[in-house]
Amino acid sequence: MQAEDLQRLLDVSMPYGKYKGRAIADLPGNYLGWFAREGFPRGELGRLLALMYEIDHNNLGALLAPLRKNR
Template identity: 75%
Template sequence: MSEPLERLLQVVMPYGKYQGTPIADLPGNYLNWFAREGFPPGEIGRLLALMHEIDHNGLKHLLDPLRR
C-alpha cells in the first residue's frame, strides 16, 4: 500500500500556482479547492484526491517515515 504514498512525495504539481511542489507538500486550501472544483484526470487527479483525504483527516504524519 505504500507505493501511492511514495508517489505523493515523488510527483510534483505540473502546473499552476504550486508548479514544481511535491503533491505531499501542497497546502490544504489548494487541495480543498480541487475537491470543490473537481480533480484533474489521470494520476495527478488520483494523487491530489488521495492527498486531500490524508490532509482532511489529519493523517499527514503517515508520510513522515517515507521522507527519511
C-alpha cells in the first residue's frame, strides 16, 4: 500500500453494480465482505476494494477521517 492509496479510496467510484457511483471508501462492509468471499476484480479496482475491506474489517475507518476533512 502507498500513502496515495488512501486518497484513491475517496476519489475512485464503484463503476458498476448496486453501488455504482459511490466512492470505494463509502461502500458498506457487507458488500466488501462479499467481494472478499467471491473474489476481488483484477487491477486497481480490486486492489482498492481489498484495501477498503481490510480497513473496514479491522475497524480502521478513522484513517480516512483527515482525508475526508480536506475534500
